[in-house]
Amino acid sequence: MTERKKLHVNLFEMNCVGHISHGLWVHPDNNRHRFNDIEFWLELARLLEYGTFDAVFLADVIGTYDGFRGGPQTALTEAVQIPNNDPLLVIPAMAAVTRGLGFAATFSTTYEPPFAFARRMSTLDHLTRGRVAWNVVTSYLPNAARNFGLEDEVDHDHRYEIADEYMEVLYKLWEGSWEDDAVIQDVDNRVYTDPSKVHYIDHAGRYYKVAGPHLSQPSPQRTPVIYQAGSSAAGRAFGGKHAEAVFVGGGSLADTRGYIEGYREQARAAGRDPRTIKFMAGAAVIVGSTERDVARKVEEFTALRSVDGHLAHSGAGLDWTRYSPDTRVGDIIARKVPGYQRLIRQYRPEQTVGDVLTRIGGFNRGQFFVAGTPKVVADTIENWLDEGGIDGINLRQFLTPGTAQDFIELVVPELRRRGRYRESYEDGETLRERLFGAGRTRLPEDHPGTRYAARHRAPEQVEAP
Amino acid sequence: MTERKKLHVNLFEMNCVGHISHGLWVHPDNNRHRFNDIEFWLELARLLEYGTFDAVFLADVIGTYDGFRGGPQTALTEAVQIPNNDPLLVIPAMAAVTRGLGFAATFSTTYEPPFAFARRMSTLDHLTRGRVAWNVVTSYLPNAARNFGLEDEVDHDHRYEIADEYMEVLYKLWEGSWEDDAVIQDVDNRVYTDPSKVHYIDHAGRYYKVAGPHLSQPSPQRTPVIYQAGSSAAGRAFGGKHAEAVFVGGGSLADTRGYIEGYREQARAAGRDPRTIKFMAGAAVIVGSTERDVARKVEEFTALRSVDGHLAHSGAGLDWTRYSPDTRVGDIIARKVPGYQRLIRQYRPEQTVGDVLTRIGGFNRGQFFVAGTPKVVADTIENWLDEGGIDGINLRQFLTPGTAQDFIELVVPELRRRGRYRESYEDGETLRERLFGAGRTRLPEDHPGTRYAARHRAPEQVEAP
Numbered sequence: 001m002t003e004r005k006k007l008h009v010n011l012f013e014m015n016c017v018g019h020i021s022h023g024l025w026v027h028p029d030n031n032r033h034r035f036n037d038i039e040f041w042l043e044l045a046r047l048l049e050y051g052t053f054d055a056v057f058l059a060d061v062i063g064t065y066d067g068f069r070g071g072p073q074t075a076l077t078e079a080v081q082i083p084n085n086d087p088l089l090v091i092p093a094m095a096a097v098t099r100g101l102g103f104a105a106t107f108s109t110t111y112e113p114p115f116a117f118a119r120r121m122s123t124l125d126h127l128t129r130g131r132v133a134w135n136v137v138t139s140y141l142p143n144a145a146r147n148f149g150l151e152d153e154v155d156h157d158h159r160y161e162i163a164d165e166y167m168e169v170l171y172k173l174w175e176g177s178w179e180d181d182a183v184i185q186d187v188d189n190r191v192y193t194d195p196s197k198v199h200y201i202d203h204a205g206r207y208y209k210v211a212g213p214h215l216s217q218p219s220p221q222r223t224p225v226i227y228q229a230g231s232s233a234a235g236r237a238f239g240g241k242h243a244e245a246v247f248v249g250g251g252s253l254a255d256t257r258g259y260i261e262g263y264r265e266q267a268r269a270a271g272r273d274p275r276t277i278k279f280m281a282g283a284a285v286i287v288g289s290t291e292r293d294v295a296r297k298v299e300e301f302t303a304l305r306s307v308d309g310h311l312a313h314s315g316a317g318l319d320w321t322r323y324s325p326d327t328r329v330g331d332i333i334a335r336k337v338p339g340y341q342r343l344i345r346q347y348r349p350e351q352t353v354g355d356v357l358t359r360i361g362g363f364n365r366g367q368f369f370v371a372g373t374p375k376v377v378a379d380t381i382e383n384w385l386d387e388g389g390i391d392g393i394n395l396r397q398f399l400t401p402g403t404a405q406d407f408i409e410l411v412v413p414e415l416r417r418r419g420r421y422r423e424s425y426e427d428g429e430t431l432r433e434r435l436f437g438a439g440r441t442r443l444p445e446d447h448p449g450t451r452y453a454a455r456h457r458a459p460e461q462v463e464a465p
Numbered sequence: 466m467t468e469r470k471k472l473h474v475n476l477f478e479m480n481c482v483g484h485i486s487h488g489l490w491v492h493p494d495n496n497r498h499r500f501n502d503i504e505f506w507l508e509l510a511r512l513l514e515y516g517t518f519d520a521v522f523l524a525d526v527i528g529t530y531d532g533f534r535g536g537p538q539t540a541l542t543e544a545v546q547i548p549n550n551d552p553l554l555v556i557p558a559m560a561a562v563t564r565g566l567g568f569a570a571t572f573s574t575t576y577e578p579p580f581a582f583a584r585r586m587s588t589l590d591h592l593t594r595g596r597v598a599w600n601v602v603t604s605y606l607p608n609a610a611r612n613f614g615l616e617d618e619v620d621h622d623h624r625y626e627i628a629d630e631y632m633e634v635l636y637k638l639w640e641g642s643w644e645d646d647a648v649i650q651d652v653d654n655r656v657y658t659d660p661s662k663v664h665y666i667d668h669a670g671r672y673y674k675v676a677g678p679h680l681s682q683p684s685p686q687r688t689p690v691i692y693q694a695g696s697s698a699a700g701r702a703f704g705g706k707h708a709e710a711v712f713v714g715g716g717s718l719a720d721t722r723g724y725i726e727g728y729r730e731q732a733r734a735a736g737r738d739p740r741t742i743k744f745m746a747g748a749a750v751i752v753g754s755t756e757r758d759v760a761r762k763v764e765e766f767t768a769l770r771s772v773d774g775h776l777a778h779s780g781a782g783l784d785w786t787r788y789s790p791d792t793r794v795g796d797i798i799a800r801k802v803p804g805y806q807r808l809i810r811q812y813r814p815e816q817t818v819g820d821v822l823t824r825i826g827g828f829n830r831g832q833f834f835v836a837g838t839p840k841v842v843a844d845t846i847e848n849w850l851d852e853g854g855i856d857g858i859n860l861r862q863f864l865t866p867g868t869a870q871d872f873i874e875l876v877v878p879e880l881r882r883r884g885r886y887r888e889s890y891e892d893g894e895t896l897r898e899r900l901f902g903a904g905r906t907r908l909p910e911d912h913p914g915t916r917y918a919a920r921h922r923a924p925e926q927v928e929a930p
Contacts, residue, residue: 036682062580089553091554092557093560209611213537215550
């Protein structure tokens, strides 16, 4: 009998007030308004470490949702991802008070130079001793483009073309620029780094020109664990090539299983072992020790949610209110109105605007949603692990830190009883080892990033067994 | 009688092995090789907080010193600022274990987009509760340019023109985009932010086009304390306009006094109260409890210093070895060879290459250098405060954490006895208050950054008394 999969859990977070549970900032037990405060992050990190979570997964946007009703009013009033702060900068603070918790940070390949980002991630990988992941996104907000000097978003497929070259530059810096034994710290001969083992990358591509060498010496993981969430064709092709962990959201169990199978097929086509990708489903879990507790929570969260907030968010740059309820999403996409690109990822073309509006902000949309006692929640999780084909979840927060606290106090013990949840951080020190097993600290050999590792080595080293 | 000036002290640091004391990484008591380790930074922060330092001042480069002897060999062998890591990312870790210590981070205006940097600094100002400063640089290494897609450095004066517009964009974001009372967190009416008090900046200049709004809500200081170290004409004009604290390095006491007077004149010409600028001299202090201790340290540090390391560093992109000893620095500048731009800042045109080579890496070059017992050191410091016109020092490290430890154990008590050093962090919570007095958390009214604060306010607010 094969061992039963254990659940991987990330807390789905963002350095802002209203991430995805819009309206709930008003709940008296919610701490979202404290996101500017370093103590908010230290407390959260200690809690997740206590619950042996894999990681905190930090989403990000670099613009404002200002399409809905023709301006940023709704986003601001409802605190829909604005105000927000940089996601990378809370990681060192959380790393200072943890030893096992991982950190996944979102960063876009579209607007900032790869050389500086490469050093930022290497710095984080050093400071966390190999506990970081990068969620690769290409950005979708029209306002984000205007914050970086452009008139409008870069075309969706074109963004992935840029992203692909961006990855190449990063792999060259992370994997190829410094050999493992470059830093020798030879005090007697006064040689800190052996210069013959550090290489310029001299990248000259269509979008980037980067000389190198990388400024950071090799960090524990070198390349951070690569996360991705693309669901468009271009996104999945990109992810099939690069992703090690994929964030799956919004579908039913059957849809998700099919999606995962298709995705693994993409990885196989890219020459990779498809088992080296883990799939994390976005999961809404409302748990209570009694049915009554559960019902109370569902009722509270439902009553407080902001439909306007969800509309402003879901449309990205788009204004839903400009369309009649029977307009098909596919027609809006065809018109390429501001914000249309996100629709490709979030909706099916045959859905209508009325459809979208009535479902918005609701909890039970056939996706990974469960409200129940620990037994019910654990049953659902086991079902998604075994029948849905997922490897873990990104736990959506209704309350901070309430949602994580409930999960740790009520769900984790039940999963542990069933052998479905780790007892401690026993599986290696780095995040990659946590996902793929002790000793697997670096990218696997079949990952395209490793191609650039060998390129700069002396021929005899490449050919050695 | 006016109160005697108290000394401001920053520790001069860099997220790397060899910052400016090249060769000393081999010293058995030196911890520089631990710079990748988060504990290195936590220990240092706790030590400086115990010594009530103003701040740790983090230098940075985004390229390699690869001009000397035609390649990066010397820089790598001697660990001259490579390997290095990002300076901003160690700040949150240090902030997690301190309450009073400030953090000054170097960032260049030449290669990365202002919108993203604005959010990074606001995030740091939030996480530290107003304890950050920004050391504005425009970068000088030819290799840095090649890491960001350019063939060679942007011309020196042109860089300052870009920097000036960069500052304008930042002020608009930091000072103008969000009014102080924009975030109201009105639970009853479900209004997080009053949208009428958040503004697009719609900047469209010669180099940048940025829509806004800023993504972060106002942080304690809004604009971080602005540090600068320009000594060229363009640099001083820039600093006279923008700087609140100026890093002065390399000159004699008399030169420094003259420099400071000239700088204050620039500030006056820019319409600012010249007293709102603080001057920090780069200071090399070797202190021991006995003369014998001092002599031993001087001897050790002198014996271990790497002349090659200093040559690779001081020339930036330049190769000193290509010139005869009687070549004038001014002639090299005139030829505009790679790396010439840094020479403008570091040397006088009439100096010869031979001059530079013989003095390199030496300690006593007429600048702020003192080796002695606590009494001798304190006398020197008092003299520089009173006769040199400085307000504080950037303490150069020979050993980490030895240099700071010695200063705290031996010099600080002596300065305190003389009323020249703070007893505790009594002077406000933010770094700007630490420099300019309790209550002065924001930019002063005569600073050009505040011009952009009023611009977006409603007319009745601007005109109100």
